[in-house]
Amino acid sequence: MKRLLALLGWLTLPGLLLAQDTTKRDMHEMHKLHQDSKAYVAMPDDPKRDEYQKPHEVITALKLKEGEVIADIGAGSGYFTFRLARHIGDTGRVYAVDVSPEMIVHLNRRIRDLKVKNVVSILAAPDDPLLANASVDRFFICDTWHHIENRDRYLGLMKKMLKPGGEVVMVDFKKAETPVGPPPEMRIDRADLVKEMEKNGFKVAAEHTFLPYQYFIVFKVS
Ligand SMILES: C[S@@+](CC[C@H](N)C(=O)[O-])C[C@H]1O[C@@H](n2cnc3c(N)ncnc32)[C@H](O)[C@@H]1O
Structure with a gap:
């Protein structure tokens, strides 16, 4: 759960947005997370x-x-x-x-x-x-x-x-x-x-x- 929250912290919108210094491994995890529709739709459209x-x-x-x-x-x-x-x-x-x-x-x-x-x-x-x-x-x-x-x-x-x-x-x-x-x-x-x-x-x-x-x-x- 802590890990998921940390990952969500990198997201700034439900469109797979990543911080610049995210590691490659994290990027793949993010992509997987993005493909997890439940996690994705749970996030509001981020004005950022x-x-x-x-x-x-x-x-x-x-x-x-x-x-x-x-x-x-x-x-x-x-x-x-x-x-x-x-x-x-x-x-x-x-x-x-x-x-x-x-x-x-x-x-x-x-x-x-x-x-x-x-x-x-x-x-x-x-x-x-x-x-x-x-x-x-x-x-x-x-x-x-x-x-x-x-x-x-x-x-x-x-x-x-x-x-x-x-x-x-x-x-x-x-x-x-x-x-x-x-x-x-x-x-x-x-x-x-x-x-x-x-x-x-x-x-x-x-x-x-x-x-x-x-x-x-x-x-x-x-
Ligand atoms: C990165 S999101 C982009 C969402 C939206 N276009 C935006 O700009 O906020 C990609 C979306 O494409 C959908 N998707 C993936 N493969 C698809 C396909 N073959 N046909 C239609 N939608 C697809 C995913 O379920 C996801 O909702």
Whole structure:
């Protein structure tokens, strides 16, 4: 218990944030802890995350439209889900997609408690977000891509699920020393991500560089 509390002390948000001098072994333990959904959902969204995550700037940069349909893949605690939902109006929809039943219960509780009408949770498969074809204007994927199994197949499914002109937004930790974020070996380098997306028929449509520790890239079907 003491050890768990010590580990939790390193966490500054439910998104696997680590102190810079954390040892490699601790980082793996942290990653395991993060994958323990019960421990994860027990933690509130830490306002300290906002300092580097800049959610307001991220949402503004997306230029969301009333009525659009967004799939938040790996929605987690809903850090971005509910912010996205506020900007798309009653006619829009955010699908909060996650593979963790505990996360989905947590999200459903938030949907009920916040009386949000335009968020729908989806308990997905690890290799399939289980959305209908041509139903999504924008996939939003923050700090989750490295968790996805069989990403080529997943991108093929996402391409079918996108409406014409749709976008895939990727926000993830740079493969560099940063004061927070998952262990470096679990991160996907920006250049590798772009290559992977290009190989699967996507191209960079825009890139925002105001986040200190993460890349923020918008892809469209090429
Ligand atoms: C690091 S959290 C990020 C949460 C959220 N996007 C955020 O920025 O706060 C990663 C989330 O992805 C979920 N996840 C892992 N593998 C997944 C998959 N194959 N499909 C969908 N969600 C997945 C985990 O359950 C977890 O909630």
